[in-house]
Amino acid sequence: MTFLVGPITSVFDVLLAPFGHGWPWFDLVLWPLVGAVIALVVYKYVSNQKAIAAAKDRIALHLYEVRLFPEDLRIVLGSTLKILWRNAVYVGHNLLPMAVMLAPMMLLITQLVSHYAFAPTPVGEPVVLQVALDSGRPASSVQLEVPNGVTLDAPPVRTADGHAYFRLRGDVAGDHTLVVRQGSETQTKVWSVGGEARKVSPLRTDSLEAWLYPGEPALPGDSSFRELRIATAAQPMHWLPDGEGGILLWFFALSLLAGFALAKPMGVTF
Amino acid sequence: MTRRLWGRLFAVAAALSFPAVAFAYIGPGAGFALAGSFMVLLTTLAIVALTLLTYPFTLLWRAIRIGNPYKDAAVKRVIVVGMDGMDPGLASRFMAEGRLPNFKRLADKGAFRALQTSNPSMSPVAWSTFATGTDASHHGIYDFITRDPCTCAPLISSTDIGKVERVLNIGRYVIPLGKPEIKLLQKGEAFWKALGERHVPAIVQRVPITFPPNAFRGLLLSGMCVPDLRGSQGTFAFFTTEEKEGRPAYTGGEQTLLRRKGNVIRSRIVGPDNSLLKAGGRMTLPFTLTVGKAGVTVAIEGSEPFELVPRRYSPWIKLTFKPGLGISVNGIARFYLNEMDPNVNLYMTPIHIDPENPAMPISHPDVYAIYLAKKQGPYATLGLAEDTWALNERVIDEAAFLDFAYLVGEEREKMLLDAIEKTRSGLVCTVFDTTDRIQHMFYRYLDPSHPANAGKDITAHKDEVAKVYESMDRMIGRLWHEVEREDTAFLVISDHGFTNFRRGVNLNSWLFQEGYLALRDGHVLSGDWFEHVDWSRTRAFALGLTGLFINRKGREQSGIVEEGAEYDALVAELRERLVALRDPEREGPVIRRVVSAMAEMDGPERFDAPDLLVGYEGGYRHSWECATGAVTATVFQDNTKSWSGDHCVDPDIVPGVLFSNRPLATERPRLIDMPTSILRLLGQKPPAHMVGGMIFPTSEQPAVARGWLDPATLDQSGAAPGALAVP
Structure with a gap:
């Protein structure tokens, strides 16, 4: 399935291209709104709207009971139990739409993370490229080829558990393509150095994690490399947490607000 | 079902096995549900915690302030089922025919007596008397409508809906800065307020003249006079x-x-x-x-x-x-x-x-109406929910009217059952209107010679009045376990009974013919709301269903009758002449009694009341045109509308009913006694303004009335042959 990461990323590159170069906050407002609309449409048609409305109605009913008969403990406690049960029923009705929306939302968020959560490495600042091989393969033969503008800052370190570490320094801003070799296999890893905020790929892997870091195509399934990782700084997000956390929190809050605002006009009950 | 279950299990598994993704996904998807669910849980726990934490203090506060509210109570709970317009004569007859087995059981267990109604004998007045324990001169409700003394335009007598005083003008919009004041014009305090003050729970549903609902420590759903x-x-x-x-x-x-x-x-x-x-x-x-x-x-x-x-x-x-x-x-x-x-x-x-x-306040607290809607679904809120006018105009037929009336009755029963379930001690009071509406519209079937029968079906619904009594009887059967409880006083009451309405009397026409009311510019007829009336020469006019007003100087804007001797003389003259009024087509009196509000009532509201309350013989009532202030060519007219039964007559001939699961301490209970008696049953001292007495046995007064009503004690003057308690 990871072979799909590359084509999907290409689609998002096209979608995000018109917005991604001027004002990142525009993108960060637009896409949660788009996400909210998609979620509402999916939710409307996948969920059992009548059952959800009924469950909410029953919750409201029992809340009113507590409010109207506060001096009767029998009613208060009985209604509380009913609220808890109805709440579970309500959440239960949301599981199916949750499952259906899982994939598109994940795609959207991971693309946003890849575009906006990581900062390019400043020019001149050293970083480590970590190469991990499939278990059982020795790292002794892993070779790295660096392009112009990138300097190998120290001799590589290779460990017995199949890892190789290369300390690099970018002398020129740009998206540099690093080439790693293991036997007859050659793979590349893009390293973003200096310049404007843009899509940055901290990890290239053949595992499911490739879906979470779709900045580059996943490694082929038969590759002897397990992952190629560059320690990348999180993009400052002003008053939000930096990097992934900030993006997720922002997406969560804004899409939720948009969802609440648009639900009624779109005729969605949740 | 299985596929859905598997789908959900898969979703849970996916979410749990991929926590990072699940977290990322929380935003627009399940975030709605999870956030909402979390808020509900938080709110619930907060409310419950608050309730539990404050509960001991509430009990302590109540103990310090009022002690045990049930210390002197004879019963823990009073259930009052109001059946508007239930007639003791008809009830006796149907009981004797074996059609009301549960009412019979109730009467056998306790007592069934006629309940003296209010004057005038109509629902807004009677239920106001029931609520406040006072007569019309104290609570100020004399009719459905009254007149604006400045313009003589009709006004709803129980409610004043004001306008928003401050508004914001923006473009084509006028945005109100506040809500219009809606005021209940009924004076005096309802007895359930006294219960609330003593921390005795009370649920009051659809008692007439409770719109807008006045705040009290209890729950109330407004009844008659709630507008559409x-x-x-x-x-x-x-x-x-x-x-x-x-x-x-x-x-x-x-x-x-x-x-x-x-x-x-x-x-x-x-x-x-x-x-x-x-x-x-x-x-x-x-x-x-x-x-x-x-x-x-x-x-x-x-x-x-x-x-x-x-x-x-x-x-x-x-x-x-x-x-x-x-x-x-x-x-x-x-x-x-x-x-x-x-x-x-x-x-x-x-x-x-x-x-x-709700676009207007129809319950206290506001959420009570919402709670009931969530509990049982939408329900009729209009005061006069059963559309008698549509049947009168023959837009719908009897079957359509009945279907709707019974649907409303079913909704009401659900409310009552919920109130009973929620009230382990205190008061439950629910009024059913179906009895009143069906008798109004189907009374003609009890009288084969009724003028309203002309051109209409007279057989298909011949038994409808009995059927509505039977439906109420079945409800009593369903509530029988409550009737049998020793700690519960179970009362069925009605605000008035019923009699025939064959002939309409237009007192405005009579006043015109006799020179008490003058018309302008040579008119000999007048449209509704006194269209051509010359107020400068008019001494008296009729409006509403029983009222006759004197055009008093200082009260009406164009009043000409001086207070004192002139007024007294005119009142005496009108009383004498009205009682002597005769119908050219029928023998016997038309009016049994005319009450002077100023002379025979003592409350502060009598000054604004109709000066004379006309107590008709059975079979007569203010005509439809008289009620709306019109002058017609004739004084007497056949009533040909489906609205063929009525009760706006001399109150003595239309008492209500009282069924009780316990005996009574009087043979002649009165509606005005009910609030005092209910308060006393629940161990509460009635407020000073209530003039009624205690009708249930106490240590000072023994039980004297048990079992069935003796129908021979009823005055059924003018009732239809089919409505007589003793055929």
């Missing part, structure tokens, strides 16, 4: 393709002539005024009728389309009007397809205030 969404007391709509000379072939309500194009008919539902617009005008909702083979599909803007088959009511349909600025005004209505071939005739009930989103 248009602000009227019930304006039905009728859509028809049947025309006469380019107009709908019917009268009354809001008539709309439909134009059919193939199988499709488009029209509009007319809603309330748009008070947000400077230009005003009524809000409307477009709808489409698609005529099919078996019925029609009704698609109303903003609502789900629904199917309608002939001669069956739709469920309550939500109608959402949008005055602008994102505001919605919500109502509910039921639809009834009278016929679809060759003409489409569609009746729509008045638009009731939606109890789930």
Whole structure:
């Protein structure tokens, strides 16, 4: 399935291209709104709207009971139990739409993370490229080829558990393509150095994690490399947490607000 | 089912096995549900914690402030089931015929007696007396309507709906800065307020003249006089393709002539005024009728389309009007397809205030109406929910009227059952109107010679009055376990009884003919609301269902009758002449008694009251035209409307009923005694303004009345042959 990461990323590159170069906050407002609309449409048609409305109605009913008969403990406690049960029923009705929306939302968020959560490495600042091989393969033969503008800052370190570490320094801003070799296999890893905020790929892997870091195509399934990782700084997000956390929190809050605002006009009950 | 279950299990598994993704996904998807669910849990726990934490303090506060409220109580709980208009004569007759086995059991267990009603003997007055324990001169409700002393225009006597004083003008909108003041004009305090002050729970449902609901420590759902969404007391709509000379072939309500194009008919539902617009005008909702083979599909803007088959009511349909600025005004209505071939005739009930989103306060607290709607679904909120006027105008027939009346009755019973379930101690009081409405509209079947029978069915619904009593009897049967409880006083009461309404008397015409009322410019007739009346020469006028006003100087804007000797003399003269009034077509008196409010009542409200309260003989009542201030050519007219039974007569001939699961301490209980007695049963001291006594046995007064009412004690003057307790 990871072979799909590359084509999907290409689609998002096209979608995000018109917005991604001027004002990142525009993108960060637009896409949660788009996400909210998609979620509402999916939710409307996948969920059992009548059952959800009924469950909410029953919750409201029992809340009113507590409010109207506060001096009767029998009613208060009985209604509380009913609220808890109805709440579970309500959440239960949301599981199916949750499952259906899982994939598109994940795609959207991971693309946003890849575009906006990581900062390019400043020019001149050293970083480590970590190469991990499939278990059982020795790292002794892993070779790295660096392009112009990138300097190998120290001799590589290779460990017995199949890892190789290369300390690099970018002398020129740009998206540099690093080439790693293991036997007859050659793979590349893009390293973003200096310049404007843009899509940055901290990890290239053949595992499911490739879906979470779709900045580059996943490694082929038969590759002897397990992952190629560059320690990348999180993009400052002003008053939000930096990097992934900030993006997720922002997406969560804004899409939720948009969802609440648009639900009624779109005729969605949740 | 299994597939859905597996789907959910898969979703849970996916979420749990991929926590990072699940977290990322939380935003717009399940975030709605999870956030909402979390908020509910948080709110619930907060409310419960608050309730549990404050509960001991509430108990302590109550103990310090009032002690044990039930210390002197004879019972822990009082259930009052009001059956508006239930007549002791008819009840006796049906019991004797074995048609009311549960009422019989109730009477055998405790007592059944006639309950002296109020004067005037009509629901707004009587139920106000029930609520406040005072007569009309104290609570100030003498009729459904009264007049504005400045203009003589009609006013609802129980409610004053004001206007918003401060508004913001923006473009074409007028935005109110506040809510209009809606005031209950009934004076005096209801007895349930006294219960609330003593921390005795009370649930009061649909007792007339409780709109707007006054705040008290208890729950109340307003009854009679709650307006429809248009602000009227019930304006039905009728859509028809049947025309006469380019107009709908019917009268009354809001008539709309439909134009059919193939199988499709488009029209509009007319809603309330748009008070947000400077230009005003009524809000409307477009709808489409698609005529099919078996019925029609009704698609109303903003609502789900629904199917309608002939001669069956739709469920309550939500109608959402949008005055602008994102505001919605919500109502509910039921639809009834009278016929679809060759003409489409569609009746729509008045638009009731939606109890789930009330546009006006119809309960105390506000959420009580909402709670009931969530508990049992939408329900009728209009004060006069059963559409007697639509039947009067023959827009619907008897069957349609009955169907709706019983649907309302079912809704009411659900409310009552919920109130009983929720009240382990205290008061439950619910009023059913079905008995009153059906007797009004079907009384003619008890009298084969009733003038209203002409041209109408006289057999198909011959037994309807008995049937409504039987339906109430079955409800008592369903509540029998409550009747049997020793700690519960179970009371069935009615505010008045019923008698025949064969002849209408237009006292305005009589006053005109006798020189007490003058018309301008040579007119000999006058339209409604005193259209041509010359106030400068008018000494008396009639308005409403029993009232006759003297045009008093200092009270009416154009008053000419001086207080003192002139007034007293005119009152005496009118009383004497009215009692002597005779119907040229029938023998015997027309009016049994005329009460002077100033001379025979002692409350502070008597000054604004009708000066004379006309107590008719059975068979007579103010005519329809008299009630609306018109002058007609004749004084006496046959009543040919379906509204063929009435009670706006001498109160002595239309007492109500009292069924009790315990004996009484008096043979002659009165409605005015009820609040005092209920308070005393629950161990509370009645407020000083209540003038009634205790009708149940106490240590000082023994039980004297048990078992059935002796029907021979009833004065059934003028009742229909089929309504006599002893045929």
